[in-house]
Amino acid sequence: MAKREGLTTLCYIERDDEYLMLHRISKKNDLSKDKWLGVGGHFEDDESPEECIKREIFEESGYDIPLDEIDYRAIITFISDRGDYELMSLFTAKCPGGEPKECDEGKLEWVKKKDVYGLNLWEGDKIFFKLMEESDKFFSLKMAYDVNDKLREAVLNGKELDYKKMLEEIG
Numbered sequence: 188m189a190k191r192e193g194l195t196t197l198c199y200i201e202r203d204d205e206y207l208m209l210h211r212i213s214k215k216n217d218l219s220k221d222k223w224l225g226v227g228g229h230f231e232d233d234e235s236p237e238e239c240i241k242r243e244i245f246e247e248s249g250y251d252i253p254l255d256e257i258d259y260r261a262i263i264t265f266i267s268d269r270g271d272y273e274l275m276s277l278f279t280a281k282c283p284g285g286e287p288k289e290c291d292e293g294k295l296e297w298v299k300k301k302d303v304y305g306l307n308l309w310e311g312d313k314i315f316f317k318l319m320e321e322s323d324k325f326f327s328l329k330m331a332y333d334v335n336d337k338l339r340e341a342v343l344n345g346k347e348l349d350y351k352k353m354l355e356e357i358g
Contacts, residue, residue, distance in 0.1 A: 195275045196240040197227035200250065200318075202282035203276070205297040207248065208306065212293045223298075223306040226290075227275075228233040236276035240291070248295060249288030252280050260319055265311070277315060285358065288331040304357055313352055313357050318343070 200207040226247040230239045230307045237254050261277040287295045298306065298349050300320075303311055311330035318326055328348075331340035341350035 192229065193229040193272050193274060194239075195227060195273055196230070196236055196243055196278065197225045197263075197275055198240050198278040198280055199225040199245055200244070200248065200252075200280050200282050204296060204300050204302055206289050206300055207287060208290060208296055208303065209290060210294045210296065210300045211248065222309055223303075223308055224312070226295075227278075236278075240276065247287075247292060250283055251287075252283055256280055256283075259325065260329060261315060261326045261328065263311075263315060264327070265332070266329070267332045268334045268339075271332075277319075279319065309336075310350075310354060311341065314341055314348070314353055317353060317357060337343045 207320065209226055211224060218311040224245055227240060228243045228247070231235075231242075234242070236259065237257065240257060241252065241254055244257075255278045258276050259276065260279055263273075263275040263277055264276065265273040266273065272289050289295075304314060306315075311328075311332075315328055315331070318328065326346050329340070330338060330350075333339045337352060338354075341348040341353075
């Protein structure tokens with residue numbers, strides 16, 4: 188099957204007060220090398236966001252989570268001054284129990300939610316973590332990065348977001 192460039196999914200699996208985080212250390216030429224993310228990936232032919240995330244969760248963690256237990260939280264638009272464009276469907280899900288399998292894209296670790304902000308995250312990821320903490324409502328977030336991968340703009344539900352202030356508050 189062909190990968191659909193620019194269309195991706197990401198899921199943060201929750202267990203008690205922890206998220207399952209993937210430390211991206213295994214793939215060569217990885218834009219997110221050394222970053223910490225949830226599990227997810229590119230759409231394949233004819234997949235919906237839900238079908239894609241269910242498959243990606245299983246491939247990367249071994250968890251077979253029913254679709255009705257996966258919450259669609261947001262649509263995130265990433266643009267970059269380097270010409271990159273990505274439309275990402277963001278999900279959360281409860282851990283079905285047990286430990287994840289080994290992942291060939293990096294190391295999976297359970298991280299306390301309060302400690303997530305101290306990891307090597309994309310700046311924009313800190314923003315959507317904060318938004319997910321503050322509300323269960325679905326949101327749309329656009330984030331624009333400069334050529335050095337520095338966040339230069341954030342737009343929440345069509346309105347400019349004071350992302351610098353938000354990032355300062357996060358620490």
